[in-house]
Amino acid sequence: MIALRLLWREFVSGQLSLLAIALVVSVAAMTTTEVLTDRIDRAMRADAAALLGGDLKLRGPRPIDPDWLAEADVLGVSATETIEFPSVIGSQSNFELTGLKIVTDGYPLKGKLEIADSRAGTGYPASGIPAPGTAWADPQLVSKLDIDVGDTVSVGEIELEITQILVFEPDRGGSFVSLTPRLLMNQADLADSQLIQPGSRVRYITLFADGDLERFETFIEPRLDISQRLRGVVDGRPEVGSALARATTYLSLAGLLTVLLSGAAIAMTANRWASDHIADSALFRTFGLSGLEALFIFTAELTTLAGLASGLGVLLGYGLQIALVDSIAGLLTISLPEPSIKPAILGLLTGFVTLFGFAAPALIMLANVPPIRVLKRDYHVSGLGQFGRYGFALLAIGVLGFLYSDDLLLTGWVVLAVVILVGLVTVMGRLVIRGLGPLERFGPAWRFGIQQLARDPQASGGQLMVFAMTALAIGMVALIRFDLITTWETQVPEDAPNTFALNITDQDQTSFVQTVVTLGGDLAPLYPIVRGRLETVNGIPLVEHLAGTDPPGSVRRELSLTESEVLGRDNQIDRGRFFTKSDGPGLVTVESKLFDELDLELGDVIQYTIGPDRIAAEVIGSRVVQWDSMLPNFFMIFSPGTLEPFESTRLTSMRLPNPSQDTAAISRAFRQVTMLSVDAILNQIRGILDRVSQAVSVVLYFVLVGGILVLAASIQTSLPERRKESAILRSLGGSDRLLSQSQWAEFLTLGVISGCLAAVGTELLGWLVYNRIFNLEWSTKWQIWVLTPVLTGTLVGLVGRWSARQARQMPPAQLLKIADT
Known part of the structure; x- marks a missing residue:
């Protein structure tokens, strides 16, 4: 009850405002980023599933166990079975080894078959599968057999009418059967064809989609034998899976950087909250409470605050991402699924982990406050020290980073970069601040501004840390958006290959190359x-x-x-x-x-x-x-x-400039060559690229806005001291202009130093991400070293001057009265 009364008193008095606002902003930032990236990631995977025919694909040499299908039905998982095997198909004039594919109603579960009404027709989505007694032939088979829609082909003991040209099938793989010319037929005709005999090499494929796939996968995997293989979207199509894996890492990295932003927001406010409660802790000790009992009261207060602020932050985050999606609706080329519950859980965890990660050292300090602190306000209170505070903070960042990214390696590299940046700020930052004396010669405003930094190096170092972390987060998200994704785009250029050719003999090699060149390929x-x-x-x-x-x-x-x-x-x-x-x-x-x-x-x-x-x-x-x-x-x-x-x-x-026509021409000239179009896969990869680019652009926008709020919140923590100093200067005749210019000089200097340190951190983290995560070559970006200090200095200068305006606008008497309370 004491903790609740304390919480209510501080809420009414405004004493909790800074910490509560910082916590709400942190949780809202993380939730918004996670909801948006989660929705885009799920949308990309749903689109990618269209190239697998489903979410999961089971392949084996025999039909699936009926008990497995029964379990899938219980879990709400849809299933459809297909059969593939090679067979010789004949027309009136030719025969061709063909990859037969037998399908049932419901195929495919994801994606669409594309068909055309004639050899020269344009493809469009099919509304079903071939009717019994009919079949669909792909352009290769049509070309090699010299047939068209309306002709018949011999398939085992029966004849089937070709009613459509098969332009595209979503789950066509890279096996021998899949790469040969394709004939798609209905399972109702399989028995009459008598194609499957004892000893036939047949591959049975079952596609699964929707429902509780995770539980179904857990059920089926232990029951698979060595001849069976269960694949998902990522490992089922390596070319698309590779793009999806990289896209997921990009989004995870953007989320990790938002973790840094959240940590920076809590760091300064948690320390201010602890300083304001030293007197309360001393009073509790004089009333007979032990250090552990005082610790319990403050922990209960923070736990309640974390629950309330995190809940509000989650609601705000969900609302903000809806507003963001609406505002960029014209840019998005994808239909996003509804938000899931996972970001809300992570958002709540964010509040508790960041708050206690940064406030734990402060709580330990409050437990060590002696009763004499009531009488001697300058009595030193022991705590964990600087390294202890940084240790708890880094642990919180690491835990949250892993929860958001589910990538231990990526989290480890980011934490390593943060450790190095912390070391740079601790050592280099303070050395630089001490060496700013020559700037005082630029006038009284600069003198007051620089002296403000040098007077309290610990406070200046704390602000330097927050500003550098914020600049690092913004700089890295910008690097992902404008350099890393651009590098990926150059690896999948507009003129990337759209057709594969297999089974080219040594004798045909020269003439094949000449034919492709003649076609403009x-x-x-x-x-x-x-x-x-x-x-x-x-x-x-x-x-x-x-x-x-x-x-x-x-x-x-x-x-x-x-x-x-x-x-x-x-x-x-x-x-x-x-x-x-x-x-x-x-x-x-x-x-x-x-x-x-x-x-x-x-x-x-x-x-x-x-x-x-x-x-x-x-x-x-x-x-x-x-x-x-x-x-x-x-x-x-x-x-x-x-x-x-x-x-x-x-x-x-x-x-090939005209894939459909050129492929047919090459197939006619080289009958043994197998041609495979990858246009659909190429378009899918480019779609993933576009969506990641859109997602990171939105994250960059939000991180920038969140960064400004973090800067303003961190400056607010120093307002009590600034009010007192401003009151003294105003009482001694200092003008508003002098105060304004000195604040501008102080924050501009802090921003430039922070920007330089953030540039070092961005360079280091960029090198780690490029070389260790994406296996790309890293080259120093001049924009990092020029723009980061300039933009950070300008941003911190403007935000700082605006946030500290209260300290120079109020009358000196009122400022002194506030400072004494």
Whole structure:
């Protein structure tokens, strides 16, 4: 009850205003950012699911267990089954090995099939699947069989009429069956066709969507055997999954920087609150309360405040993001789902974690206030000290950062950058403030302003810390928006390849290139392709090497292997090295993620089976692969000469000016070549890019506004001292102009110093994020070193002068009266 009465008294008197406002602003900022990024992230994943046909995809050599479908139904998860296998399809004049796909009503669960009414027709969304007795053929099959809509094809023991051209199917993968010409037919015709016989190689695929997918995934994963594979949006389409993973990291980083902003908002106000309660704690001790009992009272007060302010901040955050979404509705090219409850929970946690993370040292200090402090107001009260305060603050930032980003590595790098920035501010900031004496020669205003900073280095250092953290948060979000995303955009340019070509023979290589060039296409390098299966690592069977765990899905089947003497521009070595001209056969570099999944080390020897033969190669490096570049990429690249003894075909990608017509022309000229359009995937990646750009732009806008509020709140904490000093100067004849100019000089100097320190922090954090998180090359940005100090100095100067106006506008008598109370 004492805590509640204390809370009410301080609320009525306005003593809690600063801390409460800072807490509400912090929670509102975090909630708004999290709600917006969460909605955009879920919208991107929903769009990406349209390229998988559902949210989850189960693939195996036999039909799904009926009990699994029953469990999916209980959990509200929709399901539809498809069957894929190769078969020879015939027309009146030709035969072609075709990838048959058997579908049922409800397919696909996400996304749309696209069809055309003729070979030259324009694609449009389909409203269903082929009716019994009919089939849809893709442009490759139509071209190779020389048929059109209305013709019939032989499929096993039956004939089916081609009623539509299949322009696009959302879940078409990269397996052999998927890359051959496609025929889509209804499952009702499967039995009559007699295509599936004992021993047939058939792949059964079940798509799942909506409902309680997390529980269903938890149910099904332990029941899968080694032949079955369950994939989601990220790992089901590597090229889109890579873009989604990067987009999620961008949004997480933006949220982490908002955590810094929240911490800066609470830091100064929590210290001011503790200073104001030293006398209260001393009184409690004189009344006979122990230090722990006093601590309990103040903790209960802060807990109640945290609950009320966090709840208000969450409501305000949800309201603000609705207003923000409405204000940028014209910029958004995506329909956002409704807000979820997760940001509200995180918002409430933000209030408690930030408040107690920054106020815990203050609470410990209040528990140590002795009764004599009532009589001797200058009696020193022991606390945790500067390092203890920073330790609690960094712990709070780390915990919140991980909760928001769910990325331990990213959180760790951000906290490391903050630690370094804290060290810089603690050491360099104070040294710089002490060396500002020469600026006093610019006049009395500058003299008073600089003396104000030098008079209380601890208070100046605290403000310097808050301003530098705020500038770092704003600078890094701006860097994400205007440099990091732009760098990503340049990696997926407008002229990125839109078509892949497979099965190009050595004899056709020259004429194929000439045909593409004649059509106006831009061709990537042609890579030799050999199919092989990984068998051993250092002579140990793969399963034993992995200590009994299942091998990654990418090596459970035959892989497309290649060799090259040049590292692709969308590959980057992160361990070891790539091949040199002096290297001979028998070396290999491995894609970085697979390198980790296979528990490889540099120098390991891996063995592949290729047909009846075996080859061994030493691992000399790993590569970070940009899967969304639309260029040919591989898990394994061997040194030149390693695959030379084996028969191979070539693979490449290209940019065709008229993909539909040009693909048909190439298919007619080279019947054995398989053409695969990736336009839909490319458009999906660009859509993810656009949406991340929009989200970060909004976050930047909000962080900027929140930063101004944080600056104003931190300056408000020093108002009592400023009122007293202003009253003394006014009483001694100081003019309003002198006070105004001295405040401008003080805050401008603080802002410039903060900006310089924030530039160092931004440079460091930028280097860490570019090199350690995104595997990009970092180059020093002159804008950071020029704009950060200038803009921070200007912003802090203007906000500080406006926030401290009360100290110079009130009559001296009134100021002195306020200062004495």
